[in-house]
Amino acid sequence: MEIHEYQNKRIFKSYNLPVLKGRVAYTPEEAQQIATEIGGTSWQVKAQIYDPNRATGSFVDAPEDKRSGVQIATSPEEVREITESMLTHLFLSPTMNYAGQVVNRVYIEETVEAEQSFGISVRLDLARHCYVFTVLADNRTEEFEISHMRPTLLYWYRVIQAFGVKGFPQTTLLNILRQMFNIFKTYDAIGVEINPLILTPRHKWVIGECRIAFDDEAIERFPDIMSLKEVPTGREREALAERYHFKYTPFNGNIACLVNGSGLGAATVELLEAHNGRPACLLDVGTEPTGNAVTRAFKLALSEPNVEGIFINIFGGLTRCDTIAQGLIDASKEISVGIPLVVRMDGTNANVGERLIFESRLPFVVIKQPEQAVRAIVQSVEESQL
Numbered sequence: 001m002e003i004h005e006y007q008n009k010r011i012f013k014s015y016n017l018p019v020l021k022g023r024v025a026y027t028p029e030e031a032q033q034i035a036t037e038i039g040g041t042s043w044q045v046k047a048q049i050y051d052p053n054r055a056t057g058s059f060v061d062a063p064e065d066k067r068s069g070v071q072i073a074t075s076p077e078e079v080r081e082i083t084e085s086m087l088t089h090l091f092l093s094p095t096m097n098y099a100g101q102v103v104n105r106v107y108i109e110e111t112v113e114a115e116q117s118f119g120i121s122v123r124l125d126l127a128r129h130c131y132v133f134t135v136l137a138d139n140r141t142e143e144f145e146i147s148h149m150r151p152t153l154l155y156w157y158r159v160i161q162a163f164g165v166k167g168f169p170q171t172t173l174l175n176i177l178r179q180m181f182n183i184f185k186t187y188d189a190i191g192v193e194i195n196p197l198i199l200t201p202r203h204k205w206v207i208g209e210c211r212i213a214f215d216d217e218a219i220e221r222f223p224d225i226m227s228l229k230e231v232p233t234g235r236e237r238e239a240l241a242e243r244y245h246f247k248y249t250p251f252n253g254n255i256a257c258l259v260n261g262s263g264l265g266a267a268t269v270e271l272l273e274a275h276n277g278r279p280a281c282l283l284d285v286g287t288e289p290t291g292n293a294v295t296r297a298f299k300l301a302l303s304e305p306n307v308e309g310i311f312i313n314i315f316g317g318l319t320r321c322d323t324i325a326q327g328l329i330d331a332s333k334e335i336s337v338g339i340p341l342v343v344r345m346d347g348t349n350a351n352v353g354e355r356l357i358f359e360s361r362l363p364f365v366v367i368k369q370p371e372q373a374v375r376a377i378v379q380s381v382e383e384s385q386l
Helices: 005-014 028-038 076-086 153-161 168-186 236-243 262-274 291-302 321-334 350-360 370-385
Strands: 022-025 043-047 070-073 090-092 106-110 116-125 130-137 140-146 191-199 205-207 210-213 247-250 255-259 279-284 309-316 341-347 364-366
Touching: 005 022, 005 210, 022 028, 028 043, 028 076, 028 106, 043 076, 070 076, 076 106, 116 168, 130 168, 140 153, 153 168, 168 191, 168 205, 236 247, 236 291, 247 262, 255 262, 255 291, 255 370, 262 279, 262 309, 262 370, 279 291, 291 309, 291 321, 309 321, 309 350, 309 370, 321 341, 321 350, 341 350, 341 370, 350 364
Parallel strands: 255 279, 255 309, 309 341, 341 364
Antiparallel strands: 022 106, 043 070, 043 106, 116 130, 116 191, 130 140, 191 205, 191 210, 247 279
16 A cells, blocks of 8 residues: 655654655645745645656656656746646656556645765565665665664664765664664554655755555554545445455446355356356455445445346355345345345355345345356346346
8 A cells, every 4th residue: 555755754754754844735826835835945846646756757748848747846936837737637657557647636845955865765575584674875775684673773883884974964864764664663564765865965864755665454453544545536346345355346247246255256257248147346255254244245236336136146165154145134124126136055054044035035036056046147137127
């Protein structure tokens, strides 16, 4: 999971790290006002997209000299003009394989003179099964393995020596490295990076760019970070499915498929297509779903605008068919279902699940054989269209 630059810098600032003055803007007028309040004689205008290489990409409809995702302005009025040329415009970069992102906000930041620039990062190295600190200085790269999560002063001294700086900057650099590592540990991140880390002519350190790469498996423990995650337009259902711990795959048909397991899901889609059925979406609730998860998945399937029928195909191993049945029943009680519903169950507690559905008197058709069930849902959908 990635977050925007301005969000990364808020986190870095909370750890007393030396980020430059800056604020996010959503309109050209707001950007001009921010530049005036920051003060100075020049400002950076940075497009806020999920791409660390904004300088190498370009706005497709901008003049040659105004295509970069990071531009310098020398007056508040120019800040407004650049912001206007970025907002709501499509930005392409090789990092995204030229799949464009629309810019909805920019970051206005002060500029600073650099005497030296460095790059530093800490990351999880899966190949070596360890954590690694990397320093990029004078076109050379040095790596330092971290043997445990509490590095000694001697370890930090070795890292600092790679920068080649002397005197007071060494002392303040130690705090930056430690706090950067604290961020990495606190959020169980995959990596934390500062590039560039700038040393000014007055021997002060400032952070030019920084980013945190969060682990999708660990991020749920940090609601404050989860709340920053944005959902791209058109992918709202995938995001909702991810929140509820099941998988959602959209198609272009009219029959939603609810299954337990990716292998069964692939087989269900193939079987449906083999009988001239067209899948609208595939919802995989996993091998050990709760009743609530099944209820949510069923509701999500019904939220698809083109769905004209739902096929529930469950093979109970670790999954209990009675849990699936109860989830379907609970969902049907809460919402009105006016489309064909075919259920095929086999395995653990299948008989109990079938009995629950029958006793509910809800409009589910239960069929034991997979091919018969598929033919039934395809035929029911075709008949409902007449």
